[in-house]
């Protein structure tokens with residue numbers, strides 16, 4: 019037996035042992051003289067809500083675009099379940115199981131909730147011929163939409179209701195529910211509560227928590243600090259094109275977080291206990 023076999027083995031903390039769902043290393047994106055992403059790192063663990071915060075122009079959107087295939091980085095790498103991926107379009111990212119909910123609601127108001135849930139992924143009846151003839155299986159879409167919404171405890175009377183009859187929060191809820199239905203790996207949400215009132219914003223936060231609790235990790239870009247602190251497991255602070263700090267919202271105050279974001283507190287001056295691991 020070798021000496022090493024006698025060494026005590028300290029198992030890593032359970033959350034550290036979990037593999038990363040998504041990781042970005044050293045991402046760079048330049049537009050002429052402007053560096054939108056300047057060597058950014060990012061990581062996402064299974065089943066967590068990772069908030070991404072940063073001042074205007076910090077480069078949050080650019081980072082998210084790189085992770086969702088809407089932008090091709092000049093340098094760096096993105097790993098999904100530990101494997102390098104090279105997204106050239108948002109469809110590439112969707113095919114890899116990454117769904118994005120954009121700030122400007124991507125719902126079709128005149129269509130029903132069920133149709134919106136299946137928008138671009140309609141179910142057809144009658145096999146290959148039915149698909150060729152575009153025989154949409156409305157009944158199955160309605161049943162599956164109802165089941166899915168029930169699973170998320172989304173209280174809506176009828177899935178055949180046109181989305182234009184819903185409140186802003188409910189519409190955003192439909193967009194979130196659609197992302198949750200099709201995402202295999204990651205849901206990215208860009209300011210999902212920005213245009214909503216207090217009650218509706220809370221409803222969408224609840225829905226995001228349910229998505230997380232069903233095991234899907236969520237990346238949440240938000241300027242709304244109370245929302246971030248209410249819902250995030252970890253906070254990625256983006257500043258000047260890169261990750262400035264990874265914070266633990268259970269340990270750091272909202273005021274200090276904002277100071278890190280604006281540069282009033284240098285990340286290296288933070289005490290170790292407020293950093294997220």
Ligand SMILES: Nc1ncnc2c1ncn2[C@@H]1O[C@H](COP(=O)(O)OP(=O)(O)OP(=O)(O)O)[C@@H](O)[C@H]1O
Nearest residue numbers: 049052053054072073074075076077078079080081
């Ligand atoms: N297509 C582009 N062409 C030129 N410059 C760009 C482009 N996209 C982003 N930038 C620049 O890159 C920097 C980061 O922009 P980005 O939109 O990613 O920041 P942000 O943190 O999302 O800002 P905001 O919160 O205001 O949306 C800014 O200086 C921006 O002007």
